[in-house]
Amino acid sequence: MTRSLAEVREALAKGESPEAIVRRSVDAIRAKDHDIGAFLHVADRAMDHGERRMNPPPLAGVADGGLRMNPQPLGGVAIAVKDNIVVAGLPATCGSRILDGYVPPDTATAVARLEAAGATVVGKTNLDEFAMGSSTEHSAFHPTRNPLDLERVPGGSSGGSAAAVAAGMVPIALGSDTGGSVRQPAAYCGVVGLKPTWGRVSRRGLIAFASSLDQIGIFARSAIDCAPVLAAMAGRDPLDSTSSDRPVDDYASLAGRGIDGRRFGVIAEALALLGSEERRGFDEALDAIRKKGGVVETVTVPLLTQAVAIYSIVANAEASANLARFDGVRYGERAGEGSLSSMYVTTRSRGFGAEVKRRIMLGTFALSAGYYEAYYGRAQRARRALAAQLAKALASVDMLVTPTTPGPAFRLGEKLADPLDMYLTDLFTVPANLAGLPAIAIPFGHAENGMPLSVQLMGRAWEEASLIACAEEIETRQKAEGRRQK
């Protein structure tokens, strides 16, 4: 088992082949995943598949991704991919019955670029259906359990990817982050989760939930491991017109300049919402930042408290439109005959689960005649105002710091009865999506029940390198002080 890119490099230096290193990840999945349920599909003939994939055809445009210097920077790296990101020849269910049996003919640009950099996809990971949820309990197939405590959820919606990295099955996993779906599960599972700036990584091949918020993100055991993965994935993709043509930074080499002398803004409205235990953990993280030479200030973002309300309307309005394509005509499960419209209705009513129906209903309502302005229009204005408040705060400090989540991982079933209670676990993560900003979740300390706590850094657009550099120093500080083990 290889838990980090450093371990992969060490194994390569000892003369192990990339294939053999990847095979160890596949073995780890076979040995561990029975109890955890991180994967929906392990590339069963992983090695045929892997070996074929290890020599992918040359990919146009890859040289722009910073790969010119080293043709195989991710050789021997096994990656797990959330099942709403397509990989040719492997199923892509989105955790939904409606896509059961669907095998995409093409590979997402982000994954194709990682493969071109030497990485090997070893499986597809579980998620809340269509990435709608915060616990991975809304998967149509099975829930995923938190590897640190099997009675608790791994978070969501990218819970399978977070669990796969936390359990040491793979060193790197991809997720999608629409409102915190990478950072919240990273926090619950005690790993690092990075959501890049909207437009930094191509969304082509990411099955859309809310297009103005969705971004592919990275799970890793340490912040620095995100650097070569982001460098390989990022950059302009002609097939995603919203992808940016800004040059891609060399994240690994920039990771040297960290916390010292930088200004960190604590959002006052976030502090007010913390319980005493979370406040204690967060204060320790702030101390670590100060000890590394960072300047901690208080900033105010009054609309933070409305972020989940804004998100509930904007994300679900977009979802209701994006999920209209699942109608039984071109792919997936078809149900019902008679007329075309009754086939649509039967297919969708049988194929979608309860949470997805709830979101489609909420979004359809918010966009419907007579309610559009009162809900969608108002939410969009509030979204702009929130983004402006974040921009103003980020003009006076270099980055914002909050806990990643209001509390640690909860028990399976604990929040299923009340959807709103579940949505509020994303309170600190949705602002970055609403404003398109990059953010990183870093494990820091533990709650009294032994579950990990996590701190989030949110930066200015395109400043992922600063986030990675500072996150790395916070980790180092934490390790130096000795991690309180469960």
Add this chain to the structure above:
Amino acid sequence: MNSDEVRRVAALARLELSGSELEAMVRDLSRILEYVEQLSDAPDATIDEPALPLREDLPAASLATEAIERNAPSMFEGFFVVPPVLGGEE
């Protein structure tokens, strides 16, 4: 939200809800919309959205028909087959 409104929205969304689903939907949507009401206090901001760029429309290789066909519930001679649009039961 009452059950009539939920039925109206379900029809727009091409969903059919069972009796118990309808009941739960009325309850859950009412609760979520009540929470969303706090937005009434949000300050106005002008929305000046830049149009999203579109890529140039150039001829390029596309997916093979067979690749699409493999995932289609029903196809005939390169066309998707669907139940009757007109004349079926409504």
